[in-house]
């Protein structure tokens with residue numbers, strides 16, 4: 254198959270590219286490296302990878318050959334990065350999605366998979382979050398550039414499906430972690446691990462009672478692939494994440510112990526609109542895709558810590 258991955262030099266995209274390359278497919282990556290890293294894909298065989306260091310808002314997608322599945326992942330994803338690049342984030346999700354969908358409309362690309370996010374639920378008022386929940390989002394807060402552009406991308410994707418009968422699927426991805434995360438990307442798992450390994454204070458924002466549910470990246474990629482390859486599920490929106498919910502205090506303690514760190518745990522003020530709880534309801538993924546995560550948080554954190562140790566020693 255020919256697979257397109259926008260944002261394929263990023264954390265999740267690079268694992269998705271490896272999955273398809275390992276199975277003998279040809280992978281086309283369009284990534285401007287705003288938050289990605291060429292090293293994430295440098296080891297993949299050049300005869301199976303075509304890398305375009307380009308922005309999805311200007312890249313001429315019509316120059317690509319016929320694509321079987323187009324995964325649209327291009328967008329900064331960590332709060333530090335999207336708050337630093339709000340306009341670029343909004344454009345990657347809105348114009349980027351539109352431009353790839355146009356190729357589907359021209360029947361050059363067969364199928365479109367949108368990497369959406371649990372952030373479209375905002376600071377949720379129901380728990381756990383089901384796909385039918387419409388969310389509780391501040392449209393003008395400092396996370397709005399991400400939340401609202403992903404909501405726009407979902408609406409755009411669904412409009413192309415309803416208007417032009419395009420085969421689309423939407424993944425609502427919950428917090429994912431693992432190797433290939435950038436050391437300084439500012440997400441909680443990478444922050445805690447690097448702070449613990451360097452014996453710097455492990456910083457918790459707020460009182461640490463807020464919860465998140467963490468999915469190991471190889472599990473997430475298998476979910477994305479099932480969403481991309483299962484037949485007769487056009488138009489489906491599916492949560493992908495691990496429902497094993499932890500408070501930030503618990504996560505900090507686990508990482509502290511696992512790394513034998515002598516770091517203190519410190520508390521700092523919390524950002525605007527930070528969700529108090531986050532846990533996917535994955536009944537739909539289980540039923541439609543026969544997918545559920547298999548890697549425990551303990552095992553995933555060990556693998557991620559090994560990766561960060563290597564990165565810090567370079």
Ligand SMILES: NC(=O)c1ccc[n+]([C@@H]2O[C@H](COP(=O)([O-])OP(=O)(O)OC[C@H]3O[C@@H](n4cnc5c(N)ncnc54)[C@H](O)[C@@H]3O)[C@@H](O)[C@H]2O)c1
Nearest residue numbers: 260263264265284285286287288289308309327328330429
């Ligand atoms: N990691 C998570 O926990 C998580 C959770 C929910 C949703 N997602 C979504 O999954 C996707 C991948 O996330 P990630 O964690 O791998 O983030 P990432 O920042 O590591 O990867 C995103 C990639 O997109 C590229 N990119 C951004 N804007 C671009 C543009 N205009 N043109 C071309 N490339 C561009 C970046 O350079 C980067 O390589 C994103 O769409 C994100 O919103 C991730």
